Amino acid sequence: MSLPDAGPLWLTFHLALVTTLVLLIIGTPLAWWLARTRSRAKPFVEALTALPLVLPPTVLGFYLLVIFNPTSPIGALWVDITGNTLTFSFTGLVVASIMYSLPFMVQPLASAFETVGRNPMEAAASLGASPLDAFFSVVVPLSSRGFLTAVILTFTHTIGEFGVVLMVGGNIPGETRVISIAIYEHVETLRYAEAHILAAGLLAFSFVSLLGVYTLNRRYPVHVI
Amino acid sequence: MSSDLLDIDLHLSHDDFSLAVRASIDLGMTTAVFGPSGSGKTSLLRAIAGFDQPGHGHIRCGGETWFDSAAGINIPPHKRPVGYLFQEGRLFSHLNVSRNLHYAYERRRRDVQALRPDPVIDAFDLGALLTRQIRSLSGGERQRVALARTLISAPRLLLLDEPLAALDYNRKSDILPYLENLPERFAMPTLLVSHNIDEVTHLADQALSLKNGRVDRVGTVADLVDSLDLDTNTGRFDAAVLVEGSVIAQDPRLHLTHVDTGGPVLAVPGLPTVPNGERIRLRIRARDVAIALSRPQGLSIRNVIPGQITDLVVHTSIGAADLWIATEGPTLRSRITLASVEELDLTPGKTVFALVKSASIDS
Numbered sequence: 001m002s003l004p005d006a007g008p009l010w011l012t013f014h015l016a017l018v019t020t021l022v023l024l025i026i027g028t029p030l031a032w033w034l035a036r037t038r039s040r041a042k043p044f045v046e047a048l049t050a051l052p053l054v055l056p057p058t059v060l061g062f063y064l065l066v067i068f069n070p071t072s073p074i075g076a077l078w079v080d081i082t083g084n085t086l087t088f089s090f091t092g093l094v095v096a097s098i099m100y101s102l103p104f105m106v107q108p109l110a111s112a113f114e115t116v117g118r119n120p121m122e123a124a125a126s127l128g129a130s131p132l133d134a135f136f137s138v139v140v141p142l143s144s145r146g147f148l149t150a151v152i153l154t155f156t157h158t159i160g161e162f163g164v165v166l167m168v169g170g171n172i173p174g175e176t177r178v179i180s181i182a183i184y185e186h187v188e189t190l191r192y193a194e195a196h197i198l199a200a201g202l203l204a205f206s207f208v209s210l211l212g213v214y215t216l217n218r219r220y221p222v223h224v225i
Numbered sequence: 226m227s228s229d230l231l232d233i234d235l236h237l238s239h240d241d242f243s244l245a246v247r248a249s250i251d252l253g254m255t256t257a258v259f260g261p262s263g264s265g266k267t268s269l270l271r272a273i274a275g276f277d278q279p280g281h282g283h284i285r286c287g288g289e290t291w292f293d294s295a296a297g298i299n300i301p302p303h304k305r306p307v308g309y310l311f312q313e314g315r316l317f318s319h320l321n322v323s324r325n326l327h328y329a330y331e332r333r334r335r336d337v338q339a340l341r342p343d344p345v346i347d348a349f350d351l352g353a354l355l356t357r358q359i360r361s362l363s364g365g366e367r368q369r370v371a372l373a374r375t376l377i378s379a380p381r382l383l384l385l386d387e388p389l390a391a392l393d394y395n396r397k398s399d400i401l402p403y404l405e406n407l408p409e410r411f412a413m414p415t416l417l418v419s420h421n422i423d424e425v426t427h428l429a430d431q432a433l434s435l436k437n438g439r440v441d442r443v444g445t446v447a448d449l450v451d452s453l454d455l456d457t458n459t460g461r462f463d464a465a466v467l468v469e470g471s472v473i474a475q476d477p478r479l480h481l482t483h484v485d486t487g488g489p490v491l492a493v494p495g496l497p498t499v500p501n502g503e504r505i506r507l508r509i510r511a512r513d514v515a516i517a518l519s520r521p522q523g524l525s526i527r528n529v530i531p532g533q534i535t536d537l538v539v540h541t542s543i544g545a546a547d548l549w550i551a552t553e554g555p556t557l558r559s560r561i562t563l564a565s566v567e568e569l570d571l572t573p574g575k576t577v578f579a580l581v582k583s584a585s586i587d588s
Contacts, residue, residue, distance in 0.1 A: 122276055123315035125302040127378040128332040134303075137328070141319040 007174055008182040008198075015090070015178060016158040019097040023105040023154050026098070031109035032135075036118075050107070052100050061167025064096050068168065093169045093176050097158045104153040112146020113139065149213050156209045160202065229253075229287030229414065231382070235272055235279040244268050244438040250431075252287070252382065252414030255407065257429035257446065259419060265438040266418040270384045273416070274309045275302035286382060306334045308380030308413075312387045314371035316359045322370050323355040329378040340411065342377050348410070349373040349403055364392050365400050372403060376411055383407060383415040389424060404428055423585075426450055426467055426508055450508070451558070464547065465510040468555040468584070472503045484584075488553030489530040493584045507584040511547060514559035515580040518569055528581035532557065534573050539563060546571075550579045557581070 034046060052060060068086035069075045078086045086092035116139055124134035140147070162180040169176030171185060179198055186195035231250040237243070244265040250256050258266045271277045272292075273284055281294035291300045316325050330342050346352055349369045354362065362370065368388055375383065389400065405428060407415050419425050425432055425446060432449040434441040442449065450465050470486035475498065482496040484507060491507065499505060520529060532552035539546045546566045548559045557579045571577070 119311070119313075119315050120317060122302070122309075123311065123317070124328075125276075126274060126307065126309035127329045127374065128303050128334060129328075130303050131301075133332070138317055138319075142317075144319075 005173075005182070008177050008179045011090075011174065011176075012159055012178040012180075015093055015097060016155045018094050019101055019158045020105075020151055020155045022094070022098055023101060024151065027102065027105035027109060027150070027154075031106045032113055034106065034110045035113035050103050053103050057100065057161070057163025058167055060100060061096070061164040064092075064099070064164070064168050068092050068095075087168060088170045088172060088176060090169075090175050093165060093178075096164045096168045097161060100161055100164050101154045101158050104157045105150045108146050108150040108153065109143070112143035112149075115146075116142045145216060148216055152209050152213050156206050160206060229381075230285075231273070231287075231414075231416075232283070232285040233269075233273070235269075235282035235284060235292070237268060237272055237277065237279040239277075242268070242438060244272075246435070246438075246440055248433055248440055248443060250416070250433065254430035255415045255417060255428060257417045257419055257425040257432040257449075258435065259422070259425050259432050259449065260435035260441070261420055263437075264420075264435040266420070266435055267386055268438075269435070270309070270386050270416065270418050273382075274307045274384055275300060275305050306336070306379075306381040308375035308378055308383045310368075310372055310375050310383070310385045310388050312390050314367040316362075316367055316371055316374070318359045320359070321355070322351065322357050322359070322362070325359070325370060326351075326355075326374050326377055329374045333377065333379040334381070338379070340376055340379060345373045345376055368392065368400050369403055372400075376413065381414070383413045385415060385417045387418050387420070389419075389421070401427065422450065423508065426506065464512075464558060464560065465508045466556065466558045468507045468509055468557075470505060470507060470554075472499045472501055472505060474501065475499065486554040489528070489555075491581060491584050492527045509557060509581060509584045511558040511560035513582040513584070514550075514557055515582065516548065516550075516559055516561055516565070516569065516571065517578045517580055520578055521580070524580070526580045526582055528584070530554075530557065530579045530581065532577060532579055534571060534575045534577060537566070537571065537573055539566070550577060552579065 030045075030049070034042060034049075065087060066072060067074050068078070070079050070085050070087070075086055078084075082091075084091070086095065120138045120142060121131070121134050124138045125131070129137060159178075160180065161178070162184070165176065165178055165181055166184075169178075169181075171177050171181050177185075179202055183195050183198045183202075186192070186198070229252045231252055233250070234247045236245045242263070242265070246265070246269055258269060260266050268277065272279050275291065278299060279292060279294070282292070283290065283294070284292040290296070290298050291305050292298060317328065320328060326342050326346065346355070349372065351370060351373055354366060354370065359367065359370075372388070385404070388404065392400065407413050417425070417429055419428075429446050431444065432446050433443050434449060442452065447467055450467055452464075468486050468491075470484040470491065472482055473485045473490065474483040475481070475496075477498075480495050482493045482499065484491045484493055484505065486507070493507065496505075515526070517529075520531075530550075530552050532550040534548055535551045535556070536549040537546060541563070544563045545560055546563055548561065548566075548571060550557045550559060559579060565571075
């Protein structure tokens with residue numbers, strides 16, 4: 001029995017890490033807006049954010065493929081600027097993963113921000129803290145459990161992604177060949193031993209991550225006074 | 226001590242509630258914003274702090290404009306030099322007591338002489354609590370920490386929103402001493418929201434009373450207490466007089482405190498332990514004062530004070546009358562039935578004995 005190639009492992013973790021970091025930056029203000037807004041646009045934005053939860057990955061993958069295609073305006077613009085295509089590239093995979101994993105970042109954060117509520121922000125403002133200061137010094141620590149949940153779920157979910165990657169990225173070693181694709185290829189070529197190692201590894205990793213999330217939820221309940 | 230003016234003219238409405246308040250408040254003394262639940266007290270305070278934006282009007286404090294709809298000015302809350310003590314304290318649960326206080330000190334208003342944390346910690350007896358987590362504090366301790374935190378942030382105006390409402394009776398008497406004389410002790414103009422007339426008389430000098438989102442009355446607390454009369458504000462008859470006196474003796478066995486009111490000595494049951502010589506304020510409700518024509522014998526009422534009727538107001542619609550009785554010390558007010566007035570032939574100038582059934586301490 002031969003060990004599977006480690007390349008997909010590093011690529012997968014690299015993708016999950018970049019996706020999680022970018023989503024942390026994009027998802028936090030979006031979740032804050034959703035938690036605080038009284039705008040009529042809120043249900044539309046909520047529905048858009050939640051779409052990846054219910055859409056078949058092939059649907060999202062298909063549209064992204066169309067948009068990323070070098071003959072489309074966006075795809076062409078990207079080629080003009082960077083010289084590379086978005087389709088079948090790591091960058092395209094990152095963009096696709098960000099969209100695909102968006103609800104896993106935004107929903108836990110929005111619910112954490114809603115739990116914290118307006119009161120601590122008002123208290124901080126009454127002590128002279130600007131909204132940004134109050135957000136980082138009060139809201140973020142009080143939502144720490146939500147942040148941890150969001151980060152773990154986003155990271156693990158990105159690792160487990162298959163359909164979108166297959167549609168947008170294909171199976172290019174070192175560029176788009178992530179673990180889930182590698183497993184698929186091993187099975188297709190009847191190399192079950194390698195498929196077993198990768199599949200069991202992913203199963204164990206995902207279980208341990210979720211165990212972490214639920215243990216944290218139990219052990220450190222958030223107190224908002 | 227500054228005697229700035231807080232000049233308010235604001236109109237605010239949300240859902241089915243509207244608030245329209247126009248007032249000029251002298252910040253040289255503690256002002257109570259008084260009224261029943263739903264009268265707009267907290268809404269007024271929140272608008273002054275900048276948490277809720279009025280529809281139109283203005284809020285000016287000591288020559289500074291915080292809000293002016295006509296001029297398009299709306300200073301955000303964190304830039305207003307306002308300290309806000311919330312009903313539930315709102316301490317930060319992720320920080321311990323000491324770091325809650327330092328949170329305020331790091332962000333204190335630089336344009337005013339800030340209080341160092343240490344004297345405030347001493348004044349509020351917080352030394353033993355500094356390393357405690359917020360969750361482990363009692364309700365009274367939380368309010369003490371919250372008040373200290375607010376003072377340390379060096380506001381120029383202190384807003385207290387029913388600071389005692391969430392506390393039970395014993396906790397209230399724990400924290401009351403810390404709230405007393407805030408303007409004098411910390412040079413801090415204070416607005417206090419309360420629906421409790423006892424708190425108002427204890428802590429404030431002047432009162433702005435609200436009813437259904439409108440200003441009902443502005444004046445001294447003594448005037449307010451005097452005017453509360455079968456009033457929807459309190460839902461019960463609560464007219465009373467405030468009597469200042471000093472404690473001359475306490476009998477711990479009988480739980481009786483003797484208070485010299487500048488002539489008559491009142492025996493008041495059930496007061497907390499107060500050192501002799503301490504000045505206290507008693508509130509004597511008009512309905513707790515009965516009238517006799519001669520000094521009664523064999524009576525359970527301990528306080529019998531001679532005096533002369535100075536004024537008589539008859540409320541024919543409810544068959545009652547109010548009498549004011551000048552004594553050697555304070556003027557007392559009595560509410561009795563119209564029938565008694567006629568039977569005893571009570572008229573101004575007549576010498577009577579005021580029987581004070583109970584003088585609730587004003588706390």
